[in-house]
Amino acid sequence: MIRLALTTGEPAGIGPEISLRAAEIFLQENPDVEINLIGDKSLFAKNLHDRLTVQHTPLRANVVPGQLDRANASYVLNTLDQAIEGCLNGHYQAMVTAPVQKSVISESGIKFSGHTEYLAEKCGVSLVVMMLCGKPVFKSDLLPEMLRVALATTHIPLHDVSSHLSIDLLQKTIEIIGKDLKDRFGINQPTIYVSGLNPHAGESGHMGREEIDVIVPAIELMRQKGYVLVGPLAGDTMFSPNHLQKADVILAMYHDQGLAPFKFATFGEGVNVTLGLPIIRTSVDHGTALNLAGKNIADVTSMLAALQMATLMARNQSGTSGS
Ligand SMILES: NC(=O)c1ccc[n+]([C@@H]2O[C@H](COP(=O)([O-])OP(=O)(O)OC[C@H]3O[C@@H](n4cnc5c(N)ncnc54)[C@H](O)[C@@H]3O)[C@@H](O)[C@H]2O)c1
Numbered sequence: 001m002i003r004l005a006l007t008t009g010e011p012a013g014i015g016p017e018i019s020l021r022a023a024e025i026f027l028q029e030n031p032d033v034e035i036n037l038i039g040d041k042s043l044f045a046k047n048l049h050d051r052l053t054v055q056h057t058p059l060r061a062n063v064v065p066g067q068l069d070r071a072n073a074s075y076v077l078n079t080l081d082q083a084i085e086g087c088l089n090g091h092y093q094a095m096v097t098a099p100v101q102k103s104v105i106s107e108s109g110i111k112f113s114g115h116t117e118y119l120a121e122k123c124g125v126s127l128v129v130m131m132l133c134g135k136p137v138f139k140s141d142l143l144p145e146m147l148r149v150a151l152a153t154t155h156i157p158l159h160d161v162s163s164h165l166s167i168d169l170l171q172k173t174i175e176i177i178g179k180d181l182k183d184r185f186g187i188n189q190p191t192i193y194v195s196g197l198n199p200h201a202g203e204s205g206h207m208g209r210e211e212i213d214v215i216v217p218a219i220e221l222m223r224q225k226g227y228v229l230v231g232p233l234a235g236d237t238m239f240s241p242n243h244l245q246k247a248d249v250i251l252a253m254y255h256d257q258g259l260a261p262f263k264f265a266t267f268g269e270g271v272n273v274t275l276g277l278p279i280i281r282t283s284v285d286h287g288t289a290l291n292l293a294g295k296n297i298a299d300v301t302s303m304l305a306a307l308q309m310a311t312l313m314a315r316n317q318s319g320t321s322g323s
């Protein structure tokens with residue numbers, strides 16, 4: 001039996017309702033899975049599937065759908081802490097996260113920029129990599145079945161991206177991608193297409209030097225170690241079908257460089273995976289959608305995909321993928 005922790009996210013957003021709906025659907029199709037919803041029991045229906053349980057975590061303030069309350073920020077982090085601890089001690093085989101509202105957690109006085117960074121800190125890992133995977137929603141022979149986009153930097157202001165990029169960061173990021181694609185996704189020696197940072201990948205240094213000073217040296221060092229790398233490629237044409245068909249994963253230098261084209265092609269179907277952790281963590285590709293909260297109309301496709309991917313990764317890890 002695979003046991004999953006499902007953190008139900010910002011209580012004023014769509015997290016609780018999509019978690020419950022998706023879990024009920026997913027369990028009907030996966031008889032070897034149990035799901036533990038982590039959140040306040042008042043947010044969920046009373047008659048649950050027999051393999052669906054609630055790990056009750058009390059809210060700090062009453063919830064009005066769509067209205068953020070910073071008093072519940074510590075509640076949200078408490079749900080994450082329980083899932084992380086349960087994964088680290090082996091109680092859960094993987095954790096899946098519903099969306100949280102980063103701003104309200106920060107406004108409560110707790111420094112928080114995302115699950116990705118929080119998980120790295122709580123698991124004692126100095127670097128993790130955010131990767132989104134998804135099937136394109138446009139059906140075309142020109143597009144691959146699955147797009148994967150990893151990021152060299154995550155939730156930082158655009159003006160800090162250049163100073164964050166270093167040869168060391170890119171080398172370690174490529175190492176994590178190579179290891180996790182092999183260990184967790186069964187892709188030996190993935191072909192990684194690496195983007196530049198500047199327009200036209202710096203135009204031979206006339207439009208920025210990060211390619212020459214940082215990205216090319218990192219690529220060359222990692223090629224010497226046997227990694228299959230193509231780049232640096234101009235960001236504007238990196239997502240052309242010709243490249244997408246040959247790349248196992250695209251490594252973008254910053255959040256919107258990679259995720260804007262990714263979400264254009266896959267929104268609502270994608271899964272966010274944190275690479276480099278000692279535990280398995282997947283998430284949806286969308287946010288709290290406060291405008292839809294409480295209406296029970298939000299799409300659960302991405303949550304179903306996140307549950308599916310966490311289950312597959314857990315089965316691979318326990319060596320039961322063929323069963
Ligand atoms: N995994 C996460 O925790 C996660 C992921 C992305 C964004 N966020 C956070 O969510 C908050 C809101 O972000 P945003 O407004 O940029 O993005 P959003 O994804 O919440 O909303 C963007 C648009 O997509 C729609 N949408 C989102 N999810 C949907 C669903 N399941 N079904 C139908 N429509 C859906 C929304 O109604 C809105 O129109 C921010 O605080 C952001 O940081 C969290």
Ligand SMILES: N[C@H](C(=O)O)[C@H](O)COP(=O)(O)O
Pocket residue numbers: 113114115116117259272283284285286
């Ligand atoms: N960058 C993610 C996205 O755009 O989908 C999202 O903000 C969630 O990030 P975390 O998993 O770090 O919370």
